[in-house]
Amino acid sequence: MIELKNISKTFKVAKRNAGFSEVLKALFKKEYEYVKALQNVSFKIDDGEMVGYIGPNGAGKSSTIKIMSGILTPDGGECVIDGLTPWKDRISHVQNIGVVFGQRSQLWWDVPVIDSFELIREIYKVDDSRYKKNLSQLTELLNIGEIVKTPARQLSLGQRMRCEIAASLLHSPKLLFLDEPTIGLDAVSKIAVREFIKTINRENKTTVILTTHDMQDIEALTKRILLIGKGRILLDGSLSDLKERGSAHKTITIDYSGDKLPNLDHMTVSKDIGGHAEIIIDTEQVTASQAVSYISSKVEVKDISVMGESVDEIVASLYKEFEI
Amino acid sequence: MKLYFKYVGMLLKSQMQYKASFIMTALGQFLVSFTAFLGVYFMFSRFHSVNGFALSEILICFSVMLMAFSVTECFVRGFDVFPRLIQSGNLDRILVRPRNEIFQVLTSNIDFSRVGRLLQSILMLAYAVPASGIVWTFDKIMTVVFMLMGGMAVFASLFVLYAGISFFTIEGLEFMNIFTDGSREFGKYPLSIYGEGVLKFFTYVIPIALFQYYPFLYLIDRSEDIGLIFLPLLGFVFMIPCYCFFRFGLRKYKSTGS
Numbered sequence: 158m159i160e161l162k163n164i165s166k167t168f169k170v171a172k173r174n175a176g177f178s179e180v181l182k183a184l185f186k187k188e189y190e191y192v193k194a195l196q197n198v199s200f201k202i203d204d205g206e207m208v209g210y211i212g213p214n215g216a217g218k219s220s221t222i223k224i225m226s227g228i229l230t231p232d233g234g235e236c237v238i239d240g241l242t243p244w245k246d247r248i249s250h251v252q253n254i255g256v257v258f259g260q261r262s263q264l265w266w267d268v269p270v271i272d273s274f275e276l277i278r279e280i281y282k283v284d285d286s287r288y289k290k291n292l293s294q295l296t297e298l299l300n301i302g303e304i305v306k307t308p309a310r311q312l313s314l315g316q317r318m319r320c321e322i323a324a325s326l327l328h329s330p331k332l333l334f335l336d337e338p339t340i341g342l343d344a345v346s347k348i349a350v351r352e353f354i355k356t357i358n359r360e361n362k363t364t365v366i367l368t369t370h371d372m373q374d375i376e377a378l379t380k381r382i383l384l385i386g387k388g389r390i391l392l393d394g395s396l397s398d399l400k401e402r403g404s405a406h407k408t409i410t411i412d413y414s415g416d417k418l419p420n421l422d423h424m425t426v427s428k429d430i431g432g433h434a435e436i437i438i439d440t441e442q443v444t445a446s447q448a449v450s451y452i453s454s455k456v457e458v459k460d461i462s463v464m465g466e467s468v469d470e471i472v473a474s475l476y477k478e479f480e481i
Numbered sequence: 482m483k484l485y486f487k488y489v490g491m492l493l494k495s496q497m498q499y500k501a502s503f504i505m506t507a508l509g510q511f512l513v514s515f516t517a518f519l520g521v522y523f524m525f526s527r528f529h530s531v532n533g534f535a536l537s538e539i540l541i542c543f544s545v546m547l548m549a550f551s552v553t554e555c556f557v558r559g560f561d562v563f564p565r566l567i568q569s570g571n572l573d574r575i576l577v578r579p580r581n582e583i584f585q586v587l588t589s590n591i592d593f594s595r596v597g598r599l600l601q602s603i604l605m606l607a608y609a610v611p612a613s614g615i616v617w618t619f620d621k622i623m624t625v626v627f628m629l630m631g632g633m634a635v636f637a638s639l640f641v642l643y644a645g646i647s648f649f650t651i652e653g654l655e656f657m658n659i660f661t662d663g664s665r666e667f668g669k670y671p672l673s674i675y676g677e678g679v680l681k682f683f684t685y686v687i688p689i690a691l692f693q694y695y696p697f698l699y700l701i702d703r704s705e706d707i708g709l710i711f712l713p714l715l716g717f718v719f720m721i722p723c724y725c726f727f728r729f730g731l732r733k734y735k736s737t738g739s
Contacts, residue, residue, distance in 0.1 A: 272494070
């Protein structure tokens with residue numbers, strides 16, 4: 158059970174303009190700017206939930222994760238995770254969490270991965286039987302049996318990421334933070350990682366908090382979404398809530414015979430290059446099937462496809478709506 | 482403690498991945514401190530004594546300083562390269578592991594190539610101990626042991642202080658080297674030869690003289706004061722404010738964006 162109440166954090170950032178004279182000036186008198194990274198962030202997450210935490214760059218995602226994992230101390234507010242305050246009870250708190258920073262490694266670079274695992278086991282004081290059980294489960298699910306004997310520096314990004322995830326689950330944490338786990342991965346690795354996250358959430362009841370910019374991750378994994386922007390929680394709901402917040406437009410793409418489309422009621426032709434056109438409909442006025450039959454009554458349609466807005470587009474329009 | 486040795490084993494394994502680099506660095510370290518030794522040696526071939534100290538006496542001073550420094554630099558390297566730990570974001574990793582922060586910083590980096598410098602100081606001490614003409618009674622031996630311990634404590638404190646400062650200014654810490662590398666260079670000679678001001682500075686501000694100069698006086702029979710034997714242990718007291726400062730910095734830690 159995770160509970161955040163009115164968490165705030167401000168960073169002091171040194172500021173100066175470009176140019177040599179400004180450099181000299183900054184030597185003697187520094188100007189600072191206060192950036193409110195988080196303002197009154199509050200939310201609750203139950204055990205076993207899988208939550209997607211999204212927002213544009215610099216919105217405060219990483220800061221929140223760092224506060225929840227005990228790295229940063231907030232300026233104000235409360236955060237209680239399983240009865241512990243992360244930055245006060247750091248050592249007992251981190252025993253129960255696993256953290257994967259997608260862009261940073263936790264493996265020792267020059268030694269075989271399995272050696273890193275052994276050391277991590279010592280750090281977390283994992284007992285023998287549990288270590289063996291976890292290790293065999295993880296190597297099987299993540300398919301890393303072959304590569305654990307290779308030094309980390311010789312692994313591909315996808316292989317390394319799978320090892321990173323395994324490394325943060327060796328001590329069977331109740332809570333797993335994933336900070337952009339699929340960044341830079343190829344399609345196969347992405348799907349493997351997603352499948353794995355689903356499995357451990359389902360079978361081990363691990364609570365997962367996932368930050369990502371990849372909306373496919375969100376679609377594939379999470380039921381609940383927290384949207385953060387400019388340090389505030391803007392939306393807390395399901396993926397379908399998010400889709401409702403998006404506009405009710407659909408795009409119909411057709412190939413037709415003829416040179417030009419006739420006028421169509423309630424529809425906007427966004428592109429017409431003779432034989433190929435894109436039509437935007439407003440689903441509040443006309444349903445997609447009505448639109449399709451209406452269009453085919455007007456012109457001879459050779460090929461047709463209907464597309465809703467992608468999650469990426471919805472999120473982009475939300476960012477715009479909230480001016481973040 | 483068992484975990485510490487596991488870490489040591491891990492780092493040793495890592496560094497042995499690059500054997501050539503390791504040997505070259507160690508050799509380089511050896512040569513650099515050897516030239517420093519030559520400098521002292523050639524000067525004494527002309528002057529025979531500095532401020533009334535003979536070469537063999539000064540060599541004791543020199544080698545104790547060098548040994549304390551090189552041991553510390555090897556095992557407290559994690560604090561010496563602490564700004565890198567912050568910049569790379571690896572401090573975040575340390576903070577999400579259920580172990581003491583100081584312990585983890587210590588084990589984040591151990592620089593075994595410093596054995597070059599260590600070897601040099603051992604050779605020098607091995608030469609100076611019989612050559613100095615000191616009668617090695619029990620109290621004299623303990624004095625040298627305490628001098629070494631105190632020296633490590635002071636250097637370790639300086640590295641921790643240095644790490645503490647880097648929480649506030651991530652760059653531009655070169656001035657701190659005046660205190661660490663500078664002390665090492667200054668400490669080749671008994672600190673009194675630089676005059677009253679320098680001696681006072683290194684007694685009350687950076688307590689180098691506590692383990693280098695005062696017990697040294699007892700060692701070469703310039704002073705009869707038994708208390709001087711234990712003076713180096715005050716170096717451990719110096720650790721306290723430095724440690725507190727580091728903790729203070731850690732609370733203010735900002736982390737880097739990712």
